[in-house]
Amino acid sequence: MTAEDPIKNRDCVAGIDVGSLSTEALILDMECGTAGYAIVQTGANSTDAAVSALEKALAASGIERDQIRRIVATGYGRVSIPFSDKRVTEISCHAMGAFHLFPDTGIVIDIGGQDSKVIRVGEGGRVLDFAMNDKCAAGTGRFLEVMADKLQVALDDMGPLSLKAGGEIGISSVCTVFAESEVVSLVARNHPKEEIIRGLHRAIVNRVWSMVKGIGVRGAVTMSGGVAKNSGVVSLMEEKLGQPIHVYSEPQIIGALGAALVARRDLQDVQ
């Protein structure tokens, strides 16, 4: 690209979502929409992760740092990004992001690494109501990670494997620690992994379901967060809902997208 490249004169905004496991940065061109994004591991230092995600997103989009007019931070590490202009909770950001991608969204189910939430979305992506589970690892991505480790299966393979399962083994414990020992004993008794995984997916869905019911289903359902990439969980959730679920190809970036949208809205309000 050259210095005369019109892109270089455009105003852009960024959203950064610092989660417990991964950090996402997304750059939004004020005119053309998403310009690029990056996902990095959060690691021990949220600030470093935010810097590195932003740099990578800039590189991916060919945008210069000084084109970024406003940065909105979200996620549990939002307070530790000194260069952000504003902090907004992930609840509002997921609602904004999901609404932007799928405007018929009425409910967002976000299952992230350390918590899960169900958000009722109103006009323009506003949050009308939400419920959160952040007390217990069951019903979060963490639960699946622990189990994948115990089963010696790659996290990304859990979904496809469970879809191949001929049957399903019920997991009776709702607690991650108890379920872990349950899985160990099921493996020892030579139960097929696929069936155990399907049972684990069912356990997560059931766990989140009480929140879904609490908030009430209205309109289309969009899933966000890392677990939305797990086709097994999505399919069981669809079965339970009795309706299809919107899943974006990169469900993890919905929070960062929402943050960038908030930044863009703020700028437009000023202009």
Add this chain to the structure above:
Amino acid sequence: MSLVKRARYHFMKDIGAPAVMRLSGAGRKKGPGRPKPGFGPGLNCAVRLKEIMTRHYFLSRYAEGAKPVAWVTSGAPVEILRPFGFYTIYPENHGALCGAQRLGPELCAEAEAHGYHQDLCSYARIDLGHFLSGKTPVGRLPRPDLLFASNNICQTVVYWYRVLAHQLKIPLLLFDTPYNFEDITENDVAYMVRQLEEMIPVLEEVSGRRFDSRKFQEMTGISRDSSFAWGEVLATMKTRPAPMTIFDAFIHLAPIVSLRGLPVALEYYHILLRELRERIEQGIGAIENERKRLMWDNIAIWYKVRDFSNLFAERGMNFVTATYTNAWAETISLMDADRPFESMARTYSLVVLNNSLDHRLQLMERLIKEYHVDGLVIHSAKSCKPYSVGQYDIKRLLMDRLGIPSVIVDADITDFRAYSEEQTRTRLEAFFETLEG
């Protein structure tokens, strides 16, 4: 009761306590000081309240052996104890006090070390922990001669008080209130009246006094008037701006819980009410810039009252009503000094926790409308199952019916090991974002 102890009690009551109050500064007639940022001027009455409650706990040490002492649950019909001259201690109020001073986990751990489970209500664990270790921030609680519990708030109190009765080898009076799925029946009332009547011989024996029905009626009248006054205190918050916040009410609740039926509580609420009315006349609000009005559901998070109070005030948000504070005013119009037994049965069995969720929902809808509430904070208290069950349904239904946004805060009344600052902050911030659209 020993004569020496009685003389000592009266000496402390009339001379000792006032002297100590003066020395400790609790009774100093000074104003509430300069208001904190975000707040209007503080309540002058707070000083008087502190004096009353400090004195109550201070004197309680000298009550043992001088007066009959009873430990009572917050929902028990204490009026029946009053004519016998019992000094009443409310372990739940003591628990709240320990909670506010951040002593919850320490006292709970004492009980846990003796095998009581972490899932047991933390008021019970604090009380048992105090009982087993003697630890308390109030110096010392008097040993009871009698225990008085009612299961109109929960079943936990039944087992908790049975443990105390077993350990202390003293009588336990249990007032069993049938749960109201729909309406209360005449049979229910007769059943409860009978229980109250059967308590009298036990009370006579423990206190060494004959039952005086005139005195009983008189004290029932005082109790009724105090609860009415408390109801009026709460109703002042219907005004915009509200002259007090629900966080003030959590503190000013102490006399109606612990000193119900005694003239001191009635006097106090009259003074408080006068001050609040003056504030209304002068347009003085509890917080500087009341932009949003909120409702609180469930018992307070005692170790967070001050932090929450600041956090919300900073944003111009004021809690103006709560199902919790309302509980001591809700059924009071049923209390009738002319028919004390029967009316007592109705007043105490129709309280919010002894009623169906439908009732709770209707109550909340009414409070939301009357107090012009914009949003609701629901405390899901790990301790209190009867209060916390059904909250997700209530949340959804209030959203559906009235479009009221709400947030659930998972915490505990006193045991802050069940509380996460980070997670709560995210929820509350999301709630603020929702409210501010």
